[in-house]
Amino acid sequence: MNRKYGNEEVDVVIVGAGAAGGVLAHELSKAKMKVVVLDAGPMRDPQKDFASDELTMKNLGWQDTRIVDGKNPLTMGHNNSGRGVGGGTVHFTGVFLRFHDVDFKARSIDGVGEDWPISYEDIAPYYDKIEKEIAVSGPKYFPWGNFHGPYPYPEREPLSPNAYMFQNGCEKLGIESVVAPLAILSAPFEGRPPCINRGFCNQGCMPDAKFSTLIVHIPKAMDAGAEVLPDCMVTRVLMDKQGKATGVEFIHEGKAYQQKAKLVIVSAYVVETPRLLFNSANEQFPDGLANSSGWVGKAFMTHSSHDVYGKFHREIRLYKGTPVLATTQAFYRTDPNRDFARGYTLHAHGARPVEFVNGISKSTEGFLWGDRLRETMLNYNYYGRITLVGEVLPNEKNTITLAEENDEYGLPRAKVTFSYSDNDLRLISHAVKTMKNIMEAADGKPEFVVADTAHLMGGCRMGNDPKTSVVNSFGQTHDIPNLFICDASIFVTSGGGNPTNTVMALAARTADYIKREMGAGNL
Amino acid sequence: MSKRSHYPSYDVMKAKDEWDDHTQQIVSKRLEPTASYSFLTKKEAAMLQQICGQLTGDERESLIFYILDHMDQTLHSSIGEGQRKVGAPKAKELLRSGLEALEQTSQEKYELSFVQLDKKAQQQLLTQLSKEQAFTSKRSSIPQKELFKKLLTMTLEAYYSHPLVWSEIGYGGPAYPRGYVRTQLGQLDPWEAQPEDE
Ligand SMILES: Cc1cc2nc3c(=O)[nH]c(=O)nc-3n(C[C@H](O)[C@H](O)[C@H](O)COP(=O)(O)OP(=O)(O)OC[C@H]3O[C@@H](n4cnc5c(N)ncnc54)[C@H](O)[C@@H]3O)c2cc1C
Ligand code: SF4
Numbered sequence: 001m002n003r004k005y006g007n008e009e010v011d012v013v014i015v016g017a018g019a020a021g022g023v024l025a026h027e028l029s030k031a032k033m034k035v036v037v038l039d040a041g042p043m044r045d046p047q048k049d050f051a052s053d054e055l056t057m058k059n060l061g062w063q064d065t066r067i068v069d070g071k072n073p074l075t076m077g078h079n080n081s082g083r084g085v086g087g088g089t090v091h092f093t094g095v096f097l098r099f100h101d102v103d104f105k106a107r108s109i110d111g112v113g114e115d116w117p118i119s120y121e122d123i124a125p126y127y128d129k130i131e132k133e134i135a136v137s138g139p140k141y142f143p144w145g146n147f148h149g150p151y152p153y154p155e156r157e158p159l160s161p162n163a164y165m166f167q168n169g170c171e172k173l174g175i176e177s178v179v180a181p182l183a184i185l186s187a188p189f190e191g192r193p194p195c196i197n198r199g200f201c202n203q204g205c206m207p208d209a210k211f212s213t214l215i216v217h218i219p220k221a222m223d224a225g226a227e228v229l230p231d232c233m234v235t236r237v238l239m240d241k242q243g244k245a246t247g248v249e250f251i252h253e254g255k256a257y258q259q260k261a262k263l264v265i266v267s268a269y270v271v272e273t274p275r276l277l278f279n280s281a282n283e284q285f286p287d288g289l290a291n292s293s294g295w296v297g298k299a300f301m302t303h304s305s306h307d308v309y310g311k312f313h314r315e316i317r318l319y320k321g322t323p324v325l326a327t328t329q330a331f332y333r334t335d336p337n338r339d340f341a342r343g344y345t346l347h348a349h350g351a352r353p354v355e356f357v358n359g360i361s362k363s364t365e366g367f368l369w370g371d372r373l374r375e376t377m378l379n380y381n382y383y384g385r386i387t388l389v390g391e392v393l394p395n396e397k398n399t400i401t402l403a404e405e406n407d408e409y410g411l412p413r414a415k416v417t418f419s420y421s422d423n424d425l426r427l428i429s430h431a432v433k434t435m436k437n438i439m440e441a442a443d444g445k446p447e448f449v450v451a452d453t454a455h456l457m458g459g460c461r462m463g464n465d466p467k468t469s470v471v472n473s474f475g476q477t478h479d480i481p482n483l484f485i486c487d488a489s490i491f492v493t494s495g496g497g498n499p500t501n502t503v504m505a506l507a508a509r510t511a512d513y514i515k516r517e518m519g520a521g522n523l
Numbered sequence: 524m525s526k527r528s529h530y531p532s533y534d535v536m537k538a539k540d541e542w543d544d545h546t547q548q549i550v551s552k553r554l555e556p557t558a559s560y561s562f563l564t565k566k567e568a569a570m571l572q573q574i575c576g577q578l579t580g581d582e583r584e585s586l587i588f589y590i591l592d593h594m595d596q597t598l599h600s601s602i603g604e605g606q607r608k609v610g611a612p613k614a615k616e617l618l619r620s621g622l623e624a625l626e627q628t629s630q631e632k633y634e635l636s637f638v639q640l641d642k643k644a645q646q647q648l649l650t651q652l653s654k655e656q657a658f659t660s661k662r663s664s665i666p667q668k669e670l671f672k673k674l675l676t677m678t679l680e681a682y683y684s685h686p687l688v689w690s691e692i693g694y695g696g697p698a699y700p701r702g703y704v705r706t707q708l709g710q711l712d713p714w715e716a717q718p719e720d721e
Binding site: 047048049050051052053054055056059061062063064065066067068069073074075076077078079158159160161164165195196197198199200206207314315316317319320321352353354356357358361362367369370371372373374375377378379380381403408415416 | 526527528529542543545546549550577578579580581593601602603604605606607608609613646649653671672675676679680681683684688689691692693694695696697698699700701702703704706707708709710715716718
């Protein structure tokens with residue numbers, strides 16, 4: 001293996017080159033630190049390795065088997081986890097929302113979930129920074145939350161037929177909707193072209209119109225001197241006798257290597273981060289690293305993401321255009337008149353045939369197959385779709401643990417146990433009803449409700465109390481000062497909107513802290 | 524509603540020169556199934572041929588053989604399953620022992636091999652499988668619904684990736700470097716499938 005820092009102790013080693021890892025690599029290498037980034041998956045070339053094809057591009061997901069359990073076992077892989085440089089941002093949909101002030105204080109305000117140790121004001125400057133850095137496109141005025149625009153780039157235009165359907169439905173019902181804020185270009189930026197509305201965001205953007213850390217942050221980090229190593233699966237965080245992290249062990253093409261570092265940052269996402277901490281257990285940390293609280297792997301969350309498919313008399317054509325182009329957060333905040341706390345976002349959401357058939361063949365109506373399925377599919381172009389992103393409350397019983405079975409590296413697989421709470425289920429029923437109403441108002445007939453989930457958050461939550469949290473608000477573990485966790489796993493609650501803007505803003509905040517503390521000699 | 528395409532004369536492959544090379548290669552290959560298998564036995568392949576026909580509501584061999592290719596490659600490869608329910612057998616085992624159990628059940632119930640059953644009986648067995656009711660207690664350790672779901676998912680993801688089917692449902696297919704310009708409700712770009720219904 002051809003190495004730049006192979007025999008050196010670097011300043012920082014980052015495990016995982018995803019949304020958070022990309023931002024960290026960029027920020028820290030710009031600050032002249034010696035940075036090594038390791039990712040389990042490949043470094044892809046969008047032109048050669050992507051294809052406009054659903055089946056082929058399933059490989060952007062983390063396909064390695066996870067054992068799933070609970071009352072509502074999750075669909076993993078492409079559905080919620082990415083693998084390879086860029087992580088989940090390579091095949092994410094690009095919806096780029098901020099959390100609202102109330103999201104950080106759900107316990108104090110709504111009496112559910114937990115409060116974060118930070119408030120909206122702490123993270124706001126970092127939202128500004130990230131949105132500017134990738135030229136987020138969005139409406140002139142965004143009606144909900146604390147940030148009302150304008151966004152760095154104008155909103156997308158034209159939209160997709162399904163988005164127009166959604167807007168029509170909302171308008172008839174008096175529900176405010178907007179063009180979705182997106183990490184997708186509406187005009188050229190830094191040599192990248194605007195989106196051509198081809199609709200394959202979940203298969204990887206071939207023209208580079210959609211942001212990913214693979215094409216934005218990682219190349220910039222490499223220019224600033226970072227060493228980025230793809231196909232390197234980190235198997236263990238190395239520790240010394242004094243209880244400090246000294247680096248990581250990783251496997252590349254079947255061979256084990258070590259990378260020494262002053263600081264270790266784990267950015268491996270909600271399942272692999274706890275798994276790595278568990279698999280790094282030693283005599284001093286028998287329950288896994290940074291786990292004196294027992295909260296590693298606990299209270300992870302997903303978003304409820306039910307889909308409603310409805311049939312129209314006229315064609316919609318769900319394949320056309322960026323999948324999500326229209327959105328409403330009119331149901332985002334707790335409303336005392338409803339029978340559940342917290343809220344949700346709704347998106348008009350396109351679908352190509354495989355995703356479509358995978359959904360409707362397993363809807364809440366039961367299995368659909370044979371002649372009836374074929375007849376339905378011949379009307380594929382006559383269906384529209386609306387999707388939920390609903391808050392799921394943190395619950396100690398939803399856990400990432402180790403399974404009894406090992407993977408190809410000889411490491412125990414992750415076990416992911418998930419069940420909805422009553423509040424989650426009441427929120428879902430409300431949202432499904434709203435989605436049906438919108439569709440009907442747009443002259444469609446709702447036919448299929450598909451129970452689905454999206455995104456993962458939590459499992460190594462931040463907090464001020466080392467007894468009930470894993471890291472502080474900067475991602476520094478309470479137990480091991482030079483071991484950081486920075487990715488979606490440090491979320492305290494899920495919020496009711498897409499999470500990646502918050503993941504990246506938190507990463508930028510962590511980078512600032514590390515620069516400050518290292519500069520002051522505290523790390 | 525009959526089993527008829529709204530776009531009988533649309534052929535998505537006519538636009539293939541507009542696609543990038545990588546995608547062209549991938550999609551064109553689907554038109555030439557190999558019918559030689561690394562994981563599946565001849566007997567399993569014969570059974571799956573019938574099952575896939577049932578699940579898709581389509582018996583055209585060129586399509587079914589492509590689905591079998593896809594299943595065989597997926598089961599042969601070492602790529603993970605994404606997720607597996609706790610206690611469920613690994614996909615390879617599930618498929619193999621599941622098909623065997625289905626065959627034996629057919630023999631016990633009808634004294635015929637699954638592939639010899641008439642369509643109705645096959646359908647009935649598959650329906651029972653989807654409800655966890657096909658196998659007798661001896662084989663009850665096989666999670667029948669999981670098996671049905673696995674078969675359904677693998678079958679449909681391949682079938683709806685075949686360009687012939689794309690044409691029939693009027694899907695625009697790969698779109699790069701060319702994207703969509705006319706995206707208002709009811710608008711079509713010139714190369715999209717035009718509805719031909721009266
Ligand atoms: C289909 C889909 C659509 C989505 N759409 C949206 C959207 O529209 N808007 C939005 O806000 N969010 C969306 N998301 C969510 C988004 O992708 C995640 O929130 C985000 O990527 C999380 O960032 P992260 O840094 O925590 O982890 P990731 O981006 O997942 O990065 C983790 C990285 O770590 C690597 N890794 C893991 N374990 C190891 C190891 N042991 N050694 C080395 N490397 C390792 C992985 O290969 C991966 O590259 C979507 C996700 C999916 C899957
Ligand atoms: S719709 Fe736009 S952003 Fe999405 S993949 Fe296509 S060109 Fe890229």
